Amino acid sequence: MKINQMLHKIETLQQQVDLISRNSNQLLLEPELLSAVLEELSIAVEELQIQQEEMSITYQEMLLECQDYQALFEEAPEAYLVTDILGVIQKTNQAGTKILNLPREFLVGKPLVIFVAETSHQDFYGKLTQLQQFPQLQNWQLLLQPRDSNSFLAKISISPIKDSHDTLIGLRWLIMDTRLEALAIGNLS
Incomplete structure (x- = not known):
């Protein structure tokens, strides 16, 4: 999932959490709504963790490539x-x-x-x-x-x-x- 899509999803979830917190009485009537929002938040966190791991791997690969080019430059x-x-x-x-x-x-x-x-x-x-x-x-x-x-x-x-x-x-x-x-x-x- 792209970063912009993830940010939009998180904003939507934040709006839902804000709405729930302002209408806490509604939770008593609709506990499945809170459950759905928490599930979506959990999925969003997992997706962010995967993206962070992918970015970390990409960063390490780029760092190794930079070191290779530095060695090529140095030893030419x-x-x-x-x-x-x-x-x-x-x-x-x-x-x-x-x-x-x-x-x-x-x-x-x-x-x-x-x-x-x-x-x-x-x-x-x-x-x-x-x-x-x-x-x-x-x-x-x-x-x-x-x-x-x-x-x-x-x-x-x-x-x-x-x-x-x-x-x-x-x-x-x-x-x-x-x-x-x-x-x-x-x-x-």
């Missing part, structure tokens, strides 16, 4: 970052900490631009502004500068995160290290 072989629309890092996976050469606790809250080579800052801001105006999947190549490490050309895929009103609220970044690709190609040669 490529660097994944989530930023706000200004490029401030909110989340990263293990590969993200490795590629930027900084522990997670020092990455979260930092603008991604500090990991972009200074010569690419203007390009980064231009593309970020374009992404804010036209939020759609974009692929970039960008010179990244990890902490205490050499810069490298990265392939980046950025996808928008939108709320239920289709408003841009964040960005998902997939960062691929082209040095690994170059090594693989070199090994094939």
Whole structure:
């Protein structure tokens, strides 16, 4: 039974109980009315308990699914970052900490631009502004500068995160290290 139907049924039963309590003399004349209302209340309580159990099971299933997706995100072989629309890092996976050469606790809250080579800052801001105006999947190549490490050309895929009103609220970044690709190609040669 749907929640709205259950609420309507409970309201109807409450009205009947109110009517009975105001006309308690009627109970003496019609005890089967009280019995019927109590039976309906009992059924309604059982239905609510079943719905609560079903909701609890659904909640547990959703929690497990969230944990699975979190594990997929965390253990992905490529660097994944989530930023706000200004490029401030909110989340990263293990590969993200490795590629930027900084522990997670020092990455979260930092603008991604500090990991972009200074010569690419203007390009980064231009593309970020374009992404804010036209939020759609974009692929970039960008010179990244990890902490205490050499810069490298990265392939980046950025996808928008939108709320239920289709408003841009964040960005998902997939960062691929082209040095690994170059090594693989070199090994094939």
